[in-house]
Amino acid sequence: MKTLTTGEIAKMCDVNLRTVIRWIDRGDLKGFKLPGRGNNRVQLEDFLHFLQAHGMPIPPELSSEENSRILIIDDEAAVARSIGRVLRSAGYDTEIANDGFQGGSLLMKQQPALVTLDLRMPGISGYDVLKFIRTTPETATTKVIVISALDQPSLQRALDEGADAVLSKPFDNQQLTDLVKALLPLQGQQHTSPAE
Amino acid sequence: MKTLTTGEIAKMCDVNLRTVIRWIDRGDLKGFKLPGRGNNRVQLEDFLHFLQAHGMPIPPELSSEENSRILIIDDEAAVARSIGRVLRSAGYDTEIANDGFQGGSLLMKQQPALVTLDLRMPGISGYDVLKFIRTTPETATTKVIVISALDQPSLQRALDEGADAVLSKPFDNQQLTDLVKALLPLQGQQHTSPAE
């Protein structure tokens, strides 16, 4: 049962800490007090309910926890589409990048929970991409599955450089979805509303 | 998630606070209300959309922060460093991307005011990059200077596809800084003042 402190809520709502405490005291926001001096805690669920009840936007760091976005980086359009089909039917939101530039842009823009990465793309080394993802704070924890037709040592090198998993081409669809499910355990409980 | 109050918006638009509230109530400007008495908050992003949709000028305090950042996309490290040196000495903040992936990532992450783009990079077409930048809302208004050793028709094509300016290699340093200054008019007041 995840809980939030007043400070965390204050930051997320871009509001003063004092104001959050007043919301709780007034009963607008449901919370409870710790025994010590009465520090406030709010259950995540109650906070989300509060946001929704007042038409307030949901901070990105909360919606990203149940993030189901997957970015597919592969220069072969057919392969990318195939991967996309498999993952979409498993309930994930997929986005396809056909070249390195799109890959980098969409990675930063959408902050997906997982990336499937082709090691061999024209003009760019998959290892460099991997290294970049791992050394960039925003994406350091993003899951990466390397998909490649290269030999075993190449795949091992990818693992050494930070890939969460590797998959050798050609791959089995079930293998892929199993891997993704294993890496995104939070997925599947909740789905974002299509509104707005 | 940065938000603005009605008062802040009123000042930036040089308009009465009452009017801002009416914009929100009427639905012209998207906002939300805090639980207390319904104090309004507007997300920065929504405000910018509102300004753009109505052709209103963007207040300097909102654009200035990202106004001197320049992203240099060039696979030849020596060239990139050279460009960076010139622009830094002209007072701009520069960042270098050596491949398409870094280019895309840094573009989205830093939202620079201007990009210098090499047309011919391994595995990726500069035209595709240009098109991507122009069709992505976040970067549609980013200035792009194409720097290339290709022939005149190729440069013309870059202009046709949305480049703000082109520069044929090899280029003169003065040419480059002049171009940048022309494209970033707000910049330079703070750095280039040999007067007094």
Place this chain on the structure above:
DNA sequence: AAGATAGATGTCTCAAATGTCATGTTAGCC
């Protein structure tokens, strides 16, 4: 061209909500 009209914006005032600051305490972390 002058006047009428409707809609938008500015002004004023007041109560309520939020922000700020200082202070003392606690919780979390070595």
Place this chain on the structure above:
DNA sequence: GGCTAACATGACATTTGAGACATCTATCTT
């Protein structure tokens, strides 16, 4: 056990929303 950052609280400053009304602006009528 000690230390630092986070937290609660009170007092006070500031901002804000709402109603009522004046003023402005563009458009239409005559």
